[in-house]
Amino acid sequence: MNSLFTWLVLGSLAMSLALAVGSTVQAADDPQLAHMVFFKLKESTPEARQKLVAACQKYLSGHEGTVYFSVGVLAEDLNRDVNDRDFDVALHLVFANKAAHDKYQGHPRHLKFIEENRDSWSKVRVFDSYVQTK
Numbered sequence: 001m002n003s004l005f006t007w008l009v010l011g012s013l014a015m016s017l018a019l020a021v022g023s024t025v026q027a028a029d030d031p032q033l034a035h036m037v038f039f040k041l042k043e044s045t046p047e048a049r050q051k052l053v054a055a056c057q058k059y060l061s062g063h064e065g066t067v068y069f070s071v072g073v074l075a076e077d078l079n080r081d082v083n084d085r086d087f088d089v090a091l092h093l094v095f096a097n098k099a100a101h102d103k104y105q106g107h108p109r110h111l112k113f114i115e116e117n118r119d120s121w122s123k124v125r126v127f128d129s130y131v132q133t134k
């Protein structure tokens with residue numbers, strides 16, 4: 001009886017692990033989604049830029065389904081003809097899939113970020129794309 005119980009417990013644990021791992025595996029037809037946001041500030045000062053960077057870190061990092069997060073300011077020293085310099089702060093997020101992106105869009109932390117910071121923006125541009133990781 002003891003060995004039967006052990007096998008049942010081990011079998012149950014193995015099944016639970018397989019289900020958990022299977023739920024995190026991304027289907028081939030469910031690609032990652034890159035969400036790149038470029039903010040132009042009404043006041044383009046170093047202090048205003050850092051304030052927005054801090055708000056992005058506070059409200060927009062650590063969301064479920066985020067594969068990659070970064071935020072930073074315009075690289076002043078890169079000024080070639082091909083560089084788009086019409087922004088102050090760039091936010092880069094990659095989500096596991098569109099469902100994770102959609103959940104993020106309606107999340108209270110994301111909405112709070114918009115509410116607290118939108119008055120400082122003169123323009124926001126969003127570039128969303130499905131990305132291949134291979």
